[in-house]
Amino acid sequence: MKCPQCKKPVQEEDNNPFLPFCSKRCKMVDLGKWLDGKYVIPDPPHAASPDPTDGDKD
Numbered sequence: 084m085k086c087p088q089c090k091k092p093v094q095e096e097d098n099n100p101f102l103p104f105c106s107k108r109c110k111m112v113d114l115g116k117w118l119d120g121k122y123v124i125p126d127p128p129h130a131a132s133p134d135p136t137d138g139d140k141d
């Protein structure tokens with residue numbers, strides 16, 4: 084597999100804590116993208132759910 088960040092071959096070893104990235108640097112760079120808002124997480128549609136507290140329970 085290749086590093087999603089730098090496209091270098093990644094060592095798929097169990098002791099690689101940075102998978103799927105090749106290194107901590109690439110993982111941090113990708114994380115920075117998220118924090119920078121370059122990746123947009125689609126917001127799920129908010130369904131109008133009835134209020135469960137709307138009732139006269141004892």
Ligand SMILES: [Zn+2]
Pocket residue numbers: 086087088089090091104105106109
């Ligand atoms: Zn990389």
